[in-house]
Amino acid sequence: MYEHGVSKQVSPQPVKPRASARAMFRTHRLVEPNFVWRAFARFAEATPPIYKVFTWLEEKMKRQLFGCSMCAQCALPTTAYACPQTCPKQLRNGPCGGVFPDGSCEVYPEMRCVWVIAYERAEETGHVEDLRRLVRPIDHRKWGQSSWINYWRGRDEGLWTGDDALDTPASL
Amino acid sequence: MTNPGADRAQDTSNQGQRWHSRLHETLANGAFAVTAEIVPPRGASLNGIKRIATHLEEWIDAANITDGQGAVARMSSWAGSIGLLQAGVEPVMQFSCRDRNRIALQADLLGAAAVGIPNVLCLTGDHPRFGDHPDARPVFDMDSVQLLWTARTLRDEKHLLSGNKLSSSPGWFIGAVENPSAAPQRFRAERLGKKIAAGAQFFQTQFVFDVPIVERWMEQVRDLGLDQRCGIIAGVGPIRSLRALDLLSSLPGVYIPEDVAKRVRSMPPERQEQDAIDLCSETIQRLHEIPGISGVHIIASGWDDFIPEVLTRAGIGKRGERDKVATPTAGKSPSGGRNSAD
Numbered sequence: 001m002y003e004h005g006v007s008k009q010v011s012p013q014p015v016k017p018r019a020s021a022r023a024m025f026r027t028h029r030l031v032e033p034n035f036v037w038r039a040f041a042r043f044a045e046a047t048p049p050i051y052k053v054f055t056w057l058e059e060k061m062k063r064q065l066f067g068c069s070m071c072a073q074c075a076l077p078t079t080a081y082a083c084p085q086t087c088p089k090q091l092r093n094g095p096c097g098g099v100f101p102d103g104s105c106e107v108y109p110e111m112r113c114v115w116v117i118a119y120e121r122a123e124e125t126g127h128v129e130d131l132r133r134l135v136r137p138i139d140h141r142k143w144g145q146s147s148w149i150n151y152w153r154g155r156d157e158g159l160w161t162g163d164d165a166l167d168t169p170a171s172l
Numbered sequence: 173m174t175n176p177g178a179d180r181a182q183d184t185s186n187q188g189q190r191w192h193s194r195l196h197e198t199l200a201n202g203a204f205a206v207t208a209e210i211v212p213p214r215g216a217s218l219n220g221i222k223r224i225a226t227h228l229e230e231w232i233d234a235a236n237i238t239d240g241q242g243a244v245a246r247m248s249s250w251a252g253s254i255g256l257l258q259a260g261v262e263p264v265m266q267f268s269c270r271d272r273n274r275i276a277l278q279a280d281l282l283g284a285a286a287v288g289i290p291n292v293l294c295l296t297g298d299h300p301r302f303g304d305h306p307d308a309r310p311v312f313d314m315d316s317v318q319l320l321w322t323a324r325t326l327r328d329e330k331h332l333l334s335g336n337k338l339s340s341s342p343g344w345f346i347g348a349v350e351n352p353s354a355a356p357q358r359f360r361a362e363r364l365g366k367k368i369a370a371g372a373q374f375f376q377t378q379f380v381f382d383v384p385i386v387e388r389w390m391e392q393v394r395d396l397g398l399d400q401r402c403g404i405i406a407g408v409g410p411i412r413s414l415r416a417l418d419l420l421s422s423l424p425g426v427y428i429p430e431d432v433a434k435r436v437r438s439m440p441p442e443r444q445e446q447d448a449i450d451l452c453s454e455t456i457q458r459l460h461e462i463p464g465i466s467g468v469h470i471i472a473s474g475w476d477d478f479i480p481e482v483l484t485r486a487g488i489g490k491r492g493e494r495d496k497v498a499t500p501t502a503g504k505s506p507s508g509g510r511n512s513a514d
Binding site: 095 | 297309313366
């Protein structure tokens with residue numbers, strides 16, 4: 001937790017996902033918002049103990065798989081399931097200019113840049129288009145909430161643009 | 173205090189602060205642009221900046237003032253930029269996300285426009301881990317793409333991220349950076365596209381020592397049609413000594429290919445400076461040939477005479493004497509880009 005003397009909360013370290021992008025894209029279909037998930041999300045929000053247990057489970061699972069730190073505004077579906085919040089600069093829109101030619105992170109050179117990992121996974125699964133979307137700044141009030149419940153409640157809709165926004169400029 | 177930009181041409185038709193940007197004009201006219209990088213002092217005087225500015229004035233279109241480059245604390249880039257204005261050189265204010273949250277970013281951006289800074293270069297910024305304050309809290313509330321998007325929103329939509337209206341809007345020429353040699357190289361042209369979509373009108377690159385990498389990158393940029401929508405200024409600089417070679421090689425994002433390193437190592441010490449000029453001038457000439465490259469950004473790292481010497485050697489000459497590059501393109505004109513202000 002305190003490697004390099006810096007808390008991961010303040011300066012995260014890149015995490016290589018422990019699940020393949022292909023498997024994750026498949027799994028995602030199961031959690032897409034539908035009548036059941038929306039009803040569950042409303043119920044959980046109205047029932048604090050359920051919300052707490054559900055969020056705890058979500059955190060356990062996503063921390064293990066992706067190094068999730070519970071920003072509650074999950075970008076994973078647009079990054080081939082490599083978490084951009086594990087980038088030491090917490091970049092949401094792609095790699096910085098300091099990545100070494102061999103793909104290692106500029107801040108933790110012994111680790112691989114999480115955006116290089118994301119790009120390779122996106123290429124493998126035909127999802128490079130996703131990386132072209134413009135991603136809006138996150139809402140820091142939401143840390144610790146359940147991103148799944150936020151997703152089912154439709155709060156994720158403005159997180160990124162629908163396409164590369166080159167033809168129709170998007171509002172921030 | 174008198175406004176240091178008061179004598180500069182100003183278009184008041186938009187009510188806000190729309191300072192004339194010579195860099196914008198140069199790129200729009202299809203002339204070869206030259207910018208220089210000036211590192212502000214670790215101290216409280218503008219004299220050094222003004223001295224360098226006076227020395228370079230007739231050679232460059234504009235000069236960048238870095239913003240805590242390498243995560244080392246120095247004078248702020250907006251203050252350095254005012255120093256440049258006072259010395260008659262157009263500033264490009266570098267502006268990074270490392271030290272400010274979105275409130276401070278917007279506040280400083282508005283302040284920069286108010287004092288007459290016509291160009292802003294939006295960056296993510298170097299991580300504090302390798303700077304002189306490794307104990308500092310890294311902020312990174314936004315990334316460079318989001319910062320560009322914010323600058324464009326303030327200028328074109330005339331409101332803050334909160335939605336609150338601005339009483340007058342800024343009018344900068346908005347710049348960004350790219351590093352064609354950084355991994356994943358295949359994504360670097362697309363990342364340029366993201367920045368253009370967010371609001372970037374010109375780009376400056378990291379040091380180029382490996383021209384073929386830039387050639388490949390520019391091919392992708394042209395394939396995506398992005399060269400038509402922005403000015404692209406390639407970063408160059410001297411490798412003055414073996415020590416400089418080691419120092420540059422150790423910087424994240426700087427890639428020196430083996431043949432260049434070999435050439436520098438094989439030079440006897442007394443010829444190293446002359447060869448640094450030769451090598452850089454060859455690089456400039458090769459970059460000049462690449463369709464879509466609209467200028468060079470010279471990072472001379474404190475070697476004041478380097479810029480006049482290398483520009484003379486490369487046949488680029490002083491600002492008033494320059495040839496046009498191939499064709500001016502739509503995105504480089506003040507009103508041509510779909511994302512531009514007007």
